Amino acid sequence: MSTLLAAAIVVTLACYSLAMALAVVRLLRGPGAQDRVLGLDFLYVNGMLVMLVLSIRFASNMYFVVALLIALFGFVGSAALAKFLLRGELIE
């Protein structure tokens, strides 16, 4: 790992952290429930990207599996919340 790539990874992770902070602000401010779900959705996509960048940083495949799981469970959570907003109940 050269210093160039390590510095680029630090800058990228800082960008992701700032993006996640903005998404948390949107999550807390609302104004509607659908805006909060959108903030959560963006948050999990960013977490997945962080895991992928960490897999490059530590040259390990384990982080890739974590990213895959985050993508899968994030989709399940977001779809369940959106379905709940649509119908008021999950299982009819």
Added chain:
Amino acid sequence: MSTPLPLWIEVFVALLLLASGALALTGAIGLFRYGNFFQRMHPPTLAATLAAACVTLASIIFFSALERLPALYPLLINVLVALTTPVTTVLLARAALQRAREGNADVPPALAVQEPQPPD
């Protein structure tokens, strides 16, 4: 890491990672600043499509150069995100539209559903 990677591969990977960071930040700023929910739905997809594509391309190049054989498994992330993001987005948009109609907001009405005519 036993052998160091060639410099041009590291530069390419670093540029792709910086591009994905900038794209994710752009999406977050759009999510933060737009005034309407239906406008706000657009920027986060930037992170799910272009930023994720940049990161997966960077990791494909990095691991292929590191292990000296093609490592295409990060494409799984792209496939998964491309399959799941539209589902969430459509469900969320329909929920928001329904809630806006129940609240008498200024949104277009539902399309009139035509009853199927019985055959004569």
